[in-house]
Amino acid sequence: MPDAKSPFLEFLRREMRLRGYSIRTEKTYLFWIKRYILFHGKRHPEEMGANEVKAYLTWLAATENVAINTQKVALNAVVFMYHKVLNIDLGEMDFKLATKQRHLPSVLSKAEVGAILAHLGDRDRLVISLLYGSGLRVSECLRLRIQDIHFDRMAITVRDGKANKDRQTLLSRALVEPLREAVSLALELQRKDNERNIGPSMPGVLGKKYPNAYKSPAWMFLFPSSGVCQHPLTDEPCRHHLHHSVIRKALQRACAQAGVTHKRVSCHTFRHSFATHLLQSGYDIRSVQELLGHNDVKTTQIYTHVLGQQYAGTHSPLDDLSANF
Structure with a gap:
């Protein structure tokens, strides 16, 4: 009966690390695998198979009403466990597909973006500006x-983005000076940390392969955390990047102060606004797709729905009667 501290889940964790999975993927997969085990009354996965997986995925869709992408993540987690680790073939599975679709994203006007930025401190303003100016996810930015x-x-x-992809995106000229200042502050903090043989947390086990890499300015986080922690893989003391909750709390306060309370605003809203405003300015949808790092242009096309561009060339028949109003 595996639980959060069970040898089985720790075994899965080690297997993911051996295969080079990111910490984010590791946490996500373990979460959905644990839910799968709990759903079936803590039975061991080796005692179950395709029927139990189908029942779990159907339950997520029919009872939990999860979105399609959420169900896919749960499926990927369970398939990894069976195919990659337990070497059990699940075969073809006929389960209920989730039908909950994505809602149209909330998008800010340029005036609203400016009003929110005006109520943020220097560091937090720079983070949100990068989300809006470069189309970054908050995790990618930090x-x-x-x-x-x-x-x-x-x-x-952007390194190790969603689906472990690297990509390039544009940098706003308006952020050059604030970024240079952030670099200077980060390097000064790194210098002080290095005096204590501490440095930025290194990806994977790179720190073991290159033990002095933490002293290199190239590896310093642009937005370092205020405190030191232990590296999740090596247990060595290090300084990680700023936690996303710090930015989210600052954003919530800024929205209230700016009076932008009539719509739901999150860090991701600025990425949505980046894409929408680029398309509004006449940018090609393929270019926007590349900047956002979407695999499929269909994902990017949701922003044309925000703009109403899927109806290009048409207009409301009411407009023909405008002279009568």
């Missing part, structure tokens, strides 16, 4: 290291 900012090319490299 994981940025100094080597990822290319002032010469006015570009930003």
Whole structure:
């Protein structure tokens, strides 16, 4: 009966780390695998198979009413466990597909973006500005290291983004000076940390392969955390990046102060606004797709629905009667 501290789940964790899975994927997969085990009364997965997986996925869709992508993540987690670790073939599975679709994203006007930015402190304003100016996810932004900012090319490299992909996106000229200041502050903090043999947390086990890499300015986080922690893989003391909850709390306060309370605003809203405003300005949808890192242009097309561009060339028949009003 595996539980949160069970040898079985720890075994799965080790298997994911051996295969180079990110910490985010590890946590996500373990979450859905644990739910699968709990759903079936804590039976061991080796005692179950395709029928139990189908029942679990159907329950998620029919009872929990999860979105399609959420059900896919749960499926990927369970398939990893059976195919990659337990070497059990699940075969073809006929389960109820989730039907809950994505809602149209909430998008801010340019005036609303400006009003919110005006009520943020320097660091938090820079983070939100990067989300809006470069189309970053908040996790991608906070994981940025100094080597990822290319002032010469006015570009930003996003490493290990969603689906473990790297991509390049644009850098706003308005952020050059604030970013240079952030780099200076980060390097000064790194210098002080290095005096205590502490540095930024390194991805995977890179720190073991290159034990002095933590002293390199290239690896320093642009937005370092205020405190030191233990590395989840090596247990060595290190400084991680700022936690996303800090930005979310600051954003919530700024929205209230700016009076933007009539719509739901999250960090991701600025990524939605980035895409929508680019399309509104006439940018090609393929270019926006590349900047956002979407695998399929259909994902990017949701922003044309926000703009109403799927009805390009048409207009409301009421407009023909406007002279009578």
